[in-house]
Amino acid sequence: MSNGSVAELRQEQDYFDQAMDDHEESFRSDPIEGGGVGTAAERRAMQKHRDSKVRLSKDDAVASRRYVLDSGETYYIGKVSIMNADGDVAVINWQSKMGAKLYQSTARDPNGVVSRRQFHTTGNRIDQFSDTLYQELAQKVSSLEDELRADPVLRTSLEAGRDGKMRDIVQTIQASQDKLIRADKDQLLVIQGGPGTGKTAVALHRASWLLYTYPHELTPDDVLVVGPNPSFTKYIQHVLPGLGDVSVKQTSVVELLTHPGIHVQGTDQESVAHLKGSEVMAEVIAQNLSNRIKAPTTSIRVRKQNSGAYYIIEPVKLRDHINQLRQGPYSRGRKQVRAKILEECGKQLLTQAAAKYVEQTVDARSLDNVLDRIWPRISPQVLIREMLGSRSRLAISGQGLLSTIELSLLFRRSSGTMAKEPWTAADMALIDEADFQLNSDSRRWGHIIIDEAQDLTPMQLRAIRRRSRTGSMTVVGDLAQSTGAFARDSWTDIQVILQSRLPSNLKHLEHGYRVPREVYNIAARLLPHAAKNVRPASIIRESGSKPRLFNVVASQMAREVAKQASHHSSKGRFVGVIAPPEQFDVLRSAFRSEGVKFSDSANGELGNSINLVSPEMSKGLEFDAVVVADPPSHLGYG
Known part of the structure; x- marks a missing residue:
């Protein structure tokens, strides 16, 4: 690897400036047909993408990499394709077929690539660049892990500070990630990935690639992204618009299934949540409806x-x-x-x-x-409220399906009004199932992305599946992080529930980029117990700082958490304070008494400094520093 001279940097900057001028000019003039590199089909695809008016922002560079092939051809690659005034391609889109060839090249499998130049930029200004000669690199590295560790742009990206927004990875897409991003559309693609493997980024970039590749079959408002909670949705919501896909619906599973006038304001014990989430409830609801006739x-x-x-x-x-x-x-x-x-x-x-x-x-x-x-008229929410609130209705609905104990678990005395009903997250899937059995007219999408899918109940999965027009989906998650009423150690039941006439394929992301080795080694101790069939990720990053354990008495726990969170925040770090919801009140009080400003995920907030999140709400989020509040187990919080 080598760094360029001042003269080369100036030459590259001139190229970037001209390409940005050409990009801006394309918004002021008619599309230009012309020649340039690539096949005629690729040029038409580039022109079509340009016509969609994806405009680079002030924070974007025109390109992130330059590749030289053994044929002598040179390609700059970036977020969007750019043509110059002569109709030649100045920058190719990362989503193009040539982009696939370039991104999937490695020193051990170069795909005809001789060298790769990676640019470090601030906006469209090049701060520096570094060159990788594939033949030279192949002689120095013995494994893909070595090559990844030697990647200067990847290393810089991993060491950059986080904030309340997830960023796109166009600059750092790795070969194994790129292959999954560009996998065939017509399948149920399940991606297992440990912490920091980039599974969420892969899923989002896959959505963008599908929209680029299948413009006649998919439009942005025909793609649905389902995450685990509103904080996660807020965290990822800027990635697709930044890639030019502004109308994709992004929501959490509970928000997707919530019907007008119904709000989650209660919680279920785990045994109740498990029962409500079981597929048998679809039969219970069907039997309830049949018995009303x-x-x-x-x-x-x-x-x-x-x-x-x-x-x-x-x-x-x-x-x-x-x-x-x-x-x-x-x-x-x-x-x-x-x-x-x-x-x-x-x-x-x-x-x-x-x-x-x-x-x-x-x-x-x-x-x-x-x-x-x-044949009585009834709304889905009334049907579920009346069923759960009546022992006799439950007995009739669950006859031959549920045990006496299960019927007792489901019973919940109805509140005086619908508005005061203590609806739970599990109830949303029941209401959605009832609505489907009543009306059979769910909104359907051409492709659905499901993140943190390992935690979804069968009823939630059913609800998402019926929103798919063909069964074309991308499902990502980590079995080792599976929690809740349906903690899993296999993807099999999820694949069965989501199955369609399309094939189902399970793939693995094996390299952990984001999580430091020091942190992962602690978590990996639990892997044999949490998911014995999951292979541990190969971690390529080290932070040089080991996690610290503070032993404090219970009465001082909240104050120490506030102190440590404030310490990291004062150094400009994006901080996550992870604690069980039962501890939120005492932590909020400690933060306020210490004058510590924070954002509260219980309100759907995710700020730029200190964020109070539960273990469930923290999934998929990234922080520069994490403070874990671990109260004594004898208080019920361990």
């Missing part, structure tokens, strides 16, 4: 309009029809029963022509009353 056993009477007379229909005329409709969507069945009642009323008119207008002869209120007795 009552085929008539006596004659039904529908009043005629403006008359004291009635249409009288014998139960045998409706019974078989009603029973056939039980298995379909509930709301559609109600409409079909209504049509059947009108049909039977029409048969009692004198002529077939008159039967076409039978609805005009029927009293609407009388018809609705009859229909409500047979």
Whole structure:
């Protein structure tokens, strides 16, 4: 590796300045057709991407790398493709086919690459650059890990300070990551990755690559990103817009499943959360709905309009029809029963022509009353509230499906009003399932990204699966970090629940870039217990600082946490204070009494300095420094 001369740096800066001018000019002039490098198809793809008006910001450089091939061709690669005034390609997009060849090159498998120049920039100003000669590097390194450690741009990126926003990794995409980013669209792709392996970044860049590669099949508003909680969504929400994909829906799983007027304001014991999250609840809800339908056993009477007379229909005329409709969507069945009642009323008119207008002869209120007795109207939230709040309804709904103990666990006395109902996160998936069984019309997306998927319940997974149009999904997570009611040590059940006609593939990210070795070695001790089948990641980064353990009495724990968090914050570090929710109140008080400013993840906040987060809320987030509050186990917080 070598650093460039002042003259070379000036020459490169001139190239960057001209490319930025050409980029800005493209927003002031008509698209230019022309020649340049690459195939005609690649040039058309570049032109199409330019037409989408992805504009570099003041914080962006036109390129992050320059590659020289053994053919003598030179390629600059960046976030967007840039053409000069002659129609030649000055910078190629990282998402292009040539971008794949370049990003997937390594010293041991160069793909025709002779050298790589990596730029360190501030905005579009080049601070310095470094050159890697692949043949020379291949003689110096014995493994991919050695090559990664020797990457100056990657090392600089890993050592840079964090803040409240996740950054894109266009500058540092590694070969193994790039292969997953560009994997075929039509599959269920499950990516297992330990801490710091870049699985979230891979998933987001994959979404951007899919949008670039399949413009006729996917648009930004046809892609859904589902994260574990609102703080995580806030943390990652700037990555895709920064890559030019501004209309992708990004949300948390609870927010995705929450219906208007319903708010999570309660919690379940783990045994209850596990039961509510089990797939059997879909059958319980279906049985509840089926038992609400009552085929008539006596004659039904529908009043005629403006008359004291009635249409009288014998139960045998409706019974078989009603029973056939039980298995379909509930709301559609109600409409079909209504049509059947009108049909039977029409048969009692004198002529077939008159039967076409039978609805005009029927009293609407009388018809609705009859229909409500047979096939009641109900909303999904009312259905779940009534089911959970009634031992008798639960017993009928769970007959043959749930044990007496399980029925007892599910029972929750209803509050006085819907607004005061102590809805839990697990209830959101039940309401969503009820809504689907009632109406069967969930919004569907062309591709879905699921992050931290290892913690999702089967009911949550069902809810996400039915929002997929074809089964095309990217699922990422880490089994070793699986917690909650459905802690897993295998991806099998998730793959089964999310399966479709498309193939399912499990891939692994094996290199840990972000987490320092000193921290990972402590966490790795738990790996044989947490997920014995998961291979530990190969860590390439060392911080030079070992984690410190502070032994303090319980009464001083909160003050010491505030002190240590403030110490790291004063040095400009992005700090995470991780504690169980039961400790939040005492920590908040300690922060305030010590004059420490902080952001509270319980309110969906994620600030630029000190952030108070629970272990669950911390998943996927990155900090420069972490303070873990570990109260004594005899207080119930260990």
